[in-house]
Amino acid sequence: MAPRVLVSDALSETAVQIFRDRGIEVDYMPKLGKDKEELARIIGQYDGLAIRSATKVTAKLLESATNLKVVGRAGIGVDNVDIPAASKKGVIVMNTPFGNSITTAEHAIAMMFAVARQLPEASVSTHSGKWEKSRFMGVELFNKTLGVIGAGNIGGIVCDRALGLHMKVVAYDPFLSEERAAKMGVQKVELDELLARADFITLHVPLTDKTRSILNAETIAKAKPGVRIINCARGGLVDEAALAEALTSGHVAGAAFDVFETEPATDSPLFNLPNVVVTPHLGASTTEAQENVALQVAEQMADYLLTGAVQNALNMPSVTAEEAAVMGPWVRLASHIGTFIGQMTDEPITAINVLYDGSVSGMNLAALNCAAIAGIMKVANPDVNMVSAPVIAKERGIQISTTRQEKSGAFDGYVKVSVVTENRERSIAGTVFSDGKPRFIQIKGINVDAEIGANMLYTTNEDVPGIIGLLGTTLGQHGANIANFTLGRADAGGQAIAIIYLDEPLEPAAIEALRATGKFQQVRPLAFDVA
Structure with missing residues (x-):
């Protein structure tokens, strides 16, 4: 049976014809996006939904979208799409990041x-x-x-x-x-x-x-x-x-x-x-731009529905269906490592080096690279996705290198991402355990075993007595509950680190209180998308 696409906002007739020319059934209802009830009533019939800004793809709408596989936004902004809800439903969300x-x-x-x-x-x-x-x-x-x-x-x-x-x-x-x-x-x-x-x-x-x-x-x-x-x-x-x-x-x-x-x-x-x-938000309002993004989103959606190819997806890497089942946890790991480094780096990045060891070295490294780079750059630009991240990195003169090697340590496979700036190099490594959960295993060359949560705290200090108690007491005084506490050190009396998984985001007052002790070289709150 041919895939069915609903166009619920005004797209050009040329874009609509792209679907038809490629054997996809398409219903063009450009005013439907403003009628939430009617849209919810019929959305279950469609495999794809092509929109601009009028249609709101909410969690409630997605509950009715029993067959929906892809949402295509003609334009860059996706404020009108609940991406976490779409991800949970297995619905890919695409945009057209460069058309405007x-x-x-x-x-x-x-x-x-x-x-x-x-x-x-x-x-x-x-x-x-x-x-x-x-x-x-x-x-x-x-x-x-x-x-x-x-x-x-x-x-x-x-x-x-x-x-x-x-x-x-x-x-x-x-x-x-x-x-x-x-x-x-x-x-x-x-x-x-x-x-x-x-x-x-x-x-x-x-x-x-x-x-x-x-x-x-x-x-x-x-x-x-x-x-x-x-x-x-x-x-x-x-x-x-x-x-x-x-x-x-x-x-x-x-x-x-x-x-x-x-x-x-x-x-x-x-x-x-x-x-x-x-002017009333006219930045993208030219006939050429509107035509470009409409044609682009139609081509992307058709490619996905007919061949499984994924382009400009905001919530899925560009991998085949067969690869996705195996690579999913590793993609999340690469993204988490990139997000960690991105939140730690305030200087211009000159190079990103990614090392793949053991079993992971035989996977689709291009997709894993995109996940790591996107994780780094998304901290500064939330619009970045796994497709656009390498393009943006190239535009900014960032050199990307990839190394694969045979199993060399205790883990069957691991990923290590290093970022180079004019003043320093920072690296973080991680692996995926047998339960499918990503973990950080090395930070700044110091071995750790850190579970990854939505809200975390990273500190560095000299290895002296009393640090654990100081962290626990200070966090407790500010109502922060610790889910997991991981420590590591280079050697006795040397550089030490702590990475703490918290139930809730840390209050600014708690961060200032830790810094005010004078015991820590760095106190950094971290946030990760673990949905």
Whole structure:
């Protein structure tokens, strides 16, 4: 029986025809995504669901999706899909991570021109019959300094276009290497230097705990007087109230925003301020981009339903069905090791080296590599998946190497991931026990046996008496319950580590209390996706 696909949002007819041409039955109902009850009533008939942003794939909907195998999102954002719930149901979630890149980058450049020359206000004034040449005095982009916060895929395109306009470009991106920056023709700087030098600032980072309000009252105050700020990335990267105050005071000369803290944005501190250009999240709204992502998602879904091939999956590696049964635990292990290292690394990464020992060395190492790299990079960019991670790593000049070797130790097989930065090399190894559960077995060359949980704490210290008691007492005082406690040391009196599995996320006060003791060189809370 031919697979059946439901298209519940507006996709192009060309994309719909791709399904038909490949022998897949397709029902095109572009308004159905807004009707939750009707969608839930019929979703059980379909193997695939192709969507944009209107359809909400919730845990409740997935309960009715008894035959669903794949959800394809035409675009990058998957906020409207409950990925953990889909994973538990065995439903693959795909997106199209690069289809909107050029369009979004061009919108940022267009917004920069608009705010530099006050084009929207000038247009309204002229339409109303006024002729206010003297009112709309703009500035050139030529020879100005553009500060780019986030020099990844979209940010890199913005850098390239800005250089074509003969702007000077400085970039702040903790994961951008000096070598990659040189190839791009930009200068890598810290955030404070970017703020002090930039005439224009444009943001191109995902919204994470680290990037939320990256431009706030404090950082905006450090910016060059007369700066103009553009945000076509994510709402919440800029404190809108703080920016409004800076615009009112004149410290910031103008702003152009396509995204807002709350969307749809019916009100914002930025609305109705002079020389503020606002658009309703149009970054991906071009005919070319919409067509590209629609065609791409149709091809990806058809490939999976007909051949089992997986591309741009957010919750499954690119492996065959036969490999998945054997490799699943090892994929999770590689991802966990990468996530551990990613949370420990704050410097630009120059190389990632992965060693496969024993039984695991004969598996699909490309998929395992992708899982490890994605684990590392997902800490800084939640949009990264196992397909896009190697591409992003290559764009940033990160060298990837893989080594396989015959069984050399006590374990039938293990994976060891090493990350190289300009100042250090950090490595973590792990294995999968016979029960299928991944474990950390070596950290910084120190042997351990650590069960992996959602919430963990990692500490380093000198091997002296009293550390175990200090950890237990301090955590207990802050209501933290320990599920598993693992210790290791290089030698007596030398470097020692602890990795603690906790029932709940650790409160910031507990972390500060441990650091305040002066007994620990590092105190790091860690989080892992163990669903």
